[in-house]
Amino acid sequence: MRRTLRVESLNVGQGQLAGKIVVADWVEHPERGRVRCPAAALLAGSLRRAGLEPVRVEHLRAEDLSSRDITCSADVAAVASYVDRDGSALGMAAAVPGGDRRAAALVLGAVRQWAQVLRTRRIALAAVKPWCTGLEASFRALDQLLSTVAGPVHVLGTPPPCRVTTEEFIRRGTVFVESLDQVPDGALLHFGPAGASPLVRAKAATRDLVLSDGTCPLVAAAAGEVRRLAEEGATVVVVADPAHAAVPTLTGQAPEQVVLVNEMAQADAVRVGDPGPIGVVVEPGADVARLMRVAERVRARFDHVRPQHPATLCHEPSDRHNALRLLAEADVVLVVGKAAADDSEEVVARFAALGVPAFVVASAGEVEPDWLRTAGCVGVTASLTADPGAVDGVVDALRGLGPSAVVEVAVRTSPVVPRVVVPPVIRPTPV
Ligand code: SF4
Known part of the structure; x- marks a missing residue:
């Protein structure tokens, strides 16, 4: 070339x-x-x-x-x-x-x-879809509501991490609220992907509101596990990052019976006054491998621990982390998203720990030539704050820097359907 x-x-x-x-x-x-x-x-x-x-x-x-x-x-x-x-x-x-x-x-x-x-190079993509399935489904439902109803739609929960998408929702009539008190009577209320506690749902049901549920099915399933274990009389240890949006939905299922644990030290310190059964539920939406280690520590300390059903675990954040680890073979990584955002900073720090230079860019126009000069493999990933189409814009521009091959590095954990055992053919006995 x-x-x-x-x-x-x-x-x-x-x-x-x-x-x-x-x-x-x-x-x-x-x-x-x-x-x-x-x-x-x-x-x-x-x-x-x-x-x-x-x-x-x-x-x-x-x-x-x-x-x-x-x-x-x-x-x-x-x-x-x-x-x-x-x-x-x-x-x-x-x-x-x-x-x-x-x-x-x-x-x-x-x-x-x-x-x-300009040179021949590989462009390796990993975790370029910034949103998980739960976020995408919930905000797709909101999009459909906005297309079909005339008035504003109130959304209880955190707005999408992408500023452009949030602004577009607001322009089309979305009002993001943190509490029911901010929702006027007669309004249409959509529960965001993190869901809501039974108390909030009960209060909403007594109000003159039209309700729409955009709770992620895995958050709903984990909340169901907390409820089931609590109804069985267990003290439920919820293993979760307290800052995550879905935590009030989980702990709110049985506030009197739930103990929140995040770190190993907290798992070691859990005291259960009541000698009854203990249940353990891992929050979906965080690194499942880390939280499972904490959950195992709790299980090791008590007899007769009742775990949640493993089908209610969410692997998407862990899959993303593992895909990013595989991207560390790149010479440099471009993180598409907003620079001053926790998620972007966390991804950059992750690569720094692996010895790979990483730079946050909102769009192709922010990429600097010095970053790529000697790079035979450029990694591209998306921060949660990436604008729609921004990753495609960066990849399309990189393709113009010499003959290139775009490859995708993916980690996907998905349930395997059990193998069906075919019974042996039973031959009729001749009469
Ligand atoms: S539980 Fe998983 S799929 Fe659902 S919102 Fe959280 S991260 Fe996304």
């Missing part, structure tokens, strides 16, 4: 720039013909960081090879191009109105910088 790489200054056909600095999605090259520029967003981002205000245009026509320097008074384009395996040309191009010497130098510098990044 590098044998065919060219970085050059080309004359721009008249009347194309209208006085603006432009970055093109494809450029008509006088020798190579159509040069596609999938990495245009990366180049535009570099120019913005340099203080310029580039405009994206679909197409730029470069008429001939320039004999002049890019800093002369004519409109000129800086173009990097290479020929791919199938003979098509790819690259990137930005153009500057004549006479703007400073901008011309910055544009040429940025194109040269990105040209140094």
Whole structure:
């Protein structure tokens, strides 16, 4: 690929720039013909960081090879191009109105910088779907409600972690609330994925409200296990991170009988006054492997512990963590999402602990060439805060940085349907 790489200054056909600095999605090259520029967003981002205000245009026509320097008074384009395996040309191009010497130098510098990044590489994706099944189903139900009802929809629970999606829901009439007191009579109330305790549900039922339930089925199942064990007379140890949204739904099933435990030390310190049975329920929505170790510690300390049914465990957060661990083979990882968000920071810290540099980017425009220069494998994952389509935008742009293969690293724990044992054929005995 590098044998065919060219970085050059080309004359721009008249009347194309209208006085603006432009970055093109494809450029008509006088020798190579159509040069596609999938990495245009990366180049535009570099120019913005340099203080310029580039405009994206679909197409730029470069008429001939320039004999002049890019800093002369004519409109000129800086173009990097290479020929791919199938003979098509790819690259990137930005153009500057004549006479703007400073901008011309910055544009040429940025194109040269990105040209140094062009190489063959793998792009490894892991956990690029930012939301789990429960979140997705609950907010899909909300989306359908908003499409079918006229008035506002009140949602009890945390808004989606993605700002763009939350703003869109609010624009369409969603009111996110933390308590029933914020919901007026006659309103339509949707329970979010973390559900609600029986007390809250009972209060809602006595009000003049139309109810819709978007509780994640696994949260509902774990809550059902707490209720079942409590009804059997057990003290129920709920193993959970107290900060998680679903915890009040679980503990609220039987507040008098529930003990909340998060760490090993707490498991060692659990005291049960009543000598009756003990149940253990692990919260869905957290790292199941860690919480199961805490649950096992509780089980080891008491006789006759009644566990929850394993079908009510949620493996999605653990699957995500394990997929990220596999992504550590990458030379650098791009975490698509919001920089100032707990989840993004946690993912970056996870890679830092594995010795892999990781950077949070909201979109392709925030990717910097220095991060990728020597990277033969670029990992891409999504933070919970990733905007819809942002991961695709980053991957599409990376594909423009030389011949690439996009591979997906996935870890998926799912129940295996028991094997059906076919009974032997019984032959009728001849009479
Ligand atoms: S229980 Fe699992 S699937 Fe349901 S909301 Fe929590 S993480 Fe998502």
